[in-house]
Amino acid sequence: MHCAPKKAAMKVLIVCNNAYLRGNGICTAVLSLLGRLKGAGIDVRLMACGNPDPQGEQPDYSLEHFKIPIFEPIIHANGFNFAKIDRKMIAEAVAWADVVHISEAFPLEAATVRIAKREGIPCVGSFHMFSQNILANVGLRKAELLNAFITWLWKITVYDYCTHIHCPTEPVRVHLSDSGYKSRLVMVSNGIGIQTGPIIATEPQQDPVMILCTGRFSHEKSQEVLLEAMKYSKYADRIQLHFAGRGPLEGKYKRLADKLVRDNILKYIPVFGFYSAEELEALARRAYLYIHCAWVEVEGLSCVEALKEGAVPVIAKGPYTAAWRFALDDRSIFPVFDAKALAERIDWWIEHPQERMRMGKEYAESIRKYDIEDSVGQMIRMYQESIDYERG
Numbered sequence: 001m002h003c004a005p006k007k008a009a010m011k012v013l014i015v016c017n018n019a020y021l022r023g024n025g026i027c028t029a030v031l032s033l034l035g036r037l038k039g040a041g042i043d044v045r046l047m048a049c050g051n052p053d054p055q056g057e058q059p060d061y062s063l064e065h066f067k068i069p070i071f072e073p074i075i076h077a078n079g080f081n082f083a084k085i086d087r088k089m090i091a092e093a094v095a096w097a098d099v100v101h102i103s104e105a106f107p108l109e110a111a112t113v114r115i116a117k118r119e120g121i122p123c124v125g126s127f128h129m130f131s132q133n134i135l136a137n138v139g140l141r142k143a144e145l146l147n148a149f150i151t152w153l154w155k156i157t158v159y160d161y162c163t164h165i166h167c168p169t170e171p172v173r174v175h176l177s178d179s180g181y182k183s184r185l186v187m188v189s190n191g192i193g194i195q196t197g198p199i200i201a202t203e204p205q206q207d208p209v210m211i212l213c214t215g216r217f218s219h220e221k222s223q224e225v226l227l228e229a230m231k232y233s234k235y236a237d238r239i240q241l242h243f244a245g246r247g248p249l250e251g252k253y254k255r256l257a258d259k260l261v262r263d264n265i266l267k268y269i270p271v272f273g274f275y276s277a278e279e280l281e282a283l284a285r286r287a288y289l290y291i292h293c294a295w296v297e298v299e300g301l302s303c304v305e306a307l308k309e310g311a312v313p314v315i316a317k318g319p320y321t322a323a324w325r326f327a328l329d330d331r332s333i334f335p336v337f338d339a340k341a342l343a344e345r346i347d348w349w350i351e352h353p354q355e356r357m358r359m360g361k362e363y364a365e366s367i368r369k370y371d372i373e374d375s376v377g378q379m380i381r382m383y384q385e386s387i388d389y390e391r392g
Helices: 025-039 072-077 087-096 107-119 131-138 144-157 170-178 224-229 250-262 277-286 301-307 339-351 353-370 372-391
Strands: 011-015 043-049 061-063 099-102 123-126 164-167 184-187 209-214 239-244 271-273 289-292 313-317 333-335
Touching: 011 025, 011 087, 011 107, 025 043, 025 301, 025 372, 043 087, 061 087, 087 107, 099 107, 099 372, 107 123, 123 372, 131 144, 164 170, 164 372, 170 184, 184 372, 209 277, 209 301, 224 250, 224 339, 239 277, 250 271, 277 301, 289 301, 289 339, 301 313, 301 353, 313 339, 333 339, 339 353, 353 372
Parallel strands: 011 043, 011 099, 043 061, 099 123, 123 164, 164 184, 209 239, 209 289, 239 271, 289 313, 313 333
Antiparallel strands: none
């Protein structure tokens, strides 16, 4: 009796500039996807900049770091590196793959999709950032014409070569549709690991009231709004702010925090730190509230990470934000940049501790639908559709 030959595993090439910088959301998403795809039996390889840690894991196709004069300090401070384009290595990597998954729309990805097109290898792309994420960090927050140009440039140089575009949230899908993107737009959350046991909710706490804010200290994250809100809060002298992250604006935020203490607005000195995933989970369980001030983002999974531990959020809402969709009602939403409105929400939750305890459990339950296992299954289906499309 002859056994049917075993079907070869799907071969997926993931391409990004860098996957090994802590604190970078794209790096986190790429490494998480890489591991989950391997766990699902997919033959997956990574092409990216080499890991700066010589003892750490290295990409299958390791590219050199490309340093951009003048702008390199800003780029690195924001948790990013560009990779040099090595067309010989790109061609080798693409020739191995059944499908190519690009994670950004920069020169490396533009070169990769063109080589893949030439070789008849299908591509899918993830849309992990708005152009506003980039321009905000060089002081161009309101450059709408330039934002529109960059969005168009990404379209014609990278995403038009993709059969499918992975949109982490509905706002991204709508933005790309409105911007004339013609590839199939597939909405799939990047997802997080969801606990399967009983939901852990934060415990009632005495003063100080611990308020947690996570994320890179950069212009698009807008943590200064939380510091400004302390000037309007009735309970500022009961609050201790805890900022988890790092980035180019850390020094500025520490100075603002120190001034709030000197001016007797804050009694408890704010804490700044950079933590492991396990440490962040412990902080979220201790937090009375989780504040998310970002005015531009494609998903905001750091918010979900806090919610799964039973933290109750107060989230900024604006035209380029997505995390506010994790809020269960308006008590957990405030308009972007509105420090007074944020203070009002914080004060309301402090005045209603039993409701905060109840909603902590509600929030922990609400994020089960963002389980990364479901997301990976949807990504694999997208890869297969892309392969089938290319084969006609």
